Amino acid sequence: MKKIGVLALQGAFKEHINMVELLGHEAIEIRKVEQLEDIDGIILPGGESTVIGKLLDDFGIKEALIDKIKCGLPVWGTCAGMILLANEIDNQEDVYLRVMNIKVKRNAYGSQLDSFIVKEVVKGVSEKEIPMVFIRAPYIVDMGDDVELLHRVDGNIVAVRQKNMLATSFHPELTDDTTFHEYFINMVNKKL
Ligand SMILES: NC(=O)CC[C@H](N)C(=O)O
Numbered sequence: 001m002k003k004i005g006v007l008a009l010q011g012a013f014k015e016h017i018n019m020v021e022l023l024g025h026e027a028i029e030i031r032k033v034e035q036l037e038d039i040d041g042i043i044l045p046g047g048e049s050t051v052i053g054k055l056l057d058d059f060g061i062k063e064a065l066i067d068k069i070k071c072g073l074p075v076w077g078t079c080a081g082m083i084l085l086a087n088e089i090d091n092q093e094d095v096y097l098r099v100m101n102i103k104v105k106r107n108a109y110g111s112q113l114d115s116f117i118v119k120e121v122v123k124g125v126s127e128k129e130i131p132m133v134f135i136r137a138p139y140i141v142d143m144g145d146d147v148e149l150l151h152r153v154d155g156n157i158v159a160v161r162q163k164n165m166l167a168t169s170f171h172p173e174l175t176d177d178t179t180f181h182e183y184f185i186n187m188v189n190k191k192l
Contacts, residue, residue, distance in 0.1 A: 002188050005030040005039035009055035011047020011080060015173035019181045033064045041074035041188040044081030046135065046171050049106070052080055053096040062097065069099045074164045076184045082167035083138050090141055100165050101144030108139040108156065122151045122159060126179045132158070132170035139169050
């Protein structure tokens, strides 16, 4: 059984906790630096990246989290979590963890009303179609040569991996499909 931290400062962290537990692993709500010592991987949930970014500072956890990720802690950022990981954010000076060689565009599809769901096969992740929920989602507008493209939707980059870091524009935790959570657990188990 693995211990998966879910950053629990703001946003849809409960849903990730449920998915991790559904797969038989221990899920821990992360709010304190010392908790980072005792986990095998961490998920950064969807929410509001500006709020989570500020709370990372307020809770004094940002620098320790950056160090852990740079030392190889497997991390998965979903939606706002992807924004937190990015080196650059289109049309915005503020950046947060700056650990992943991607440039993201926030609210890339428009407002809440432009949210949508698609079901597609993600090569290398699953043979069956996976439901992908996009809610005021970002997408990647540029990425480094060291970043592996996992999936595009309508030509836009929505899932990538860079060594121990996984980023998706969409929210698997808001579906009943555990495929991406299994993929991340395999990363944690170093099977991928
Ligand atoms: N569902 C989400 O996580 C939305 C992300 C949010 N629009 C942001 O820019 O931070």
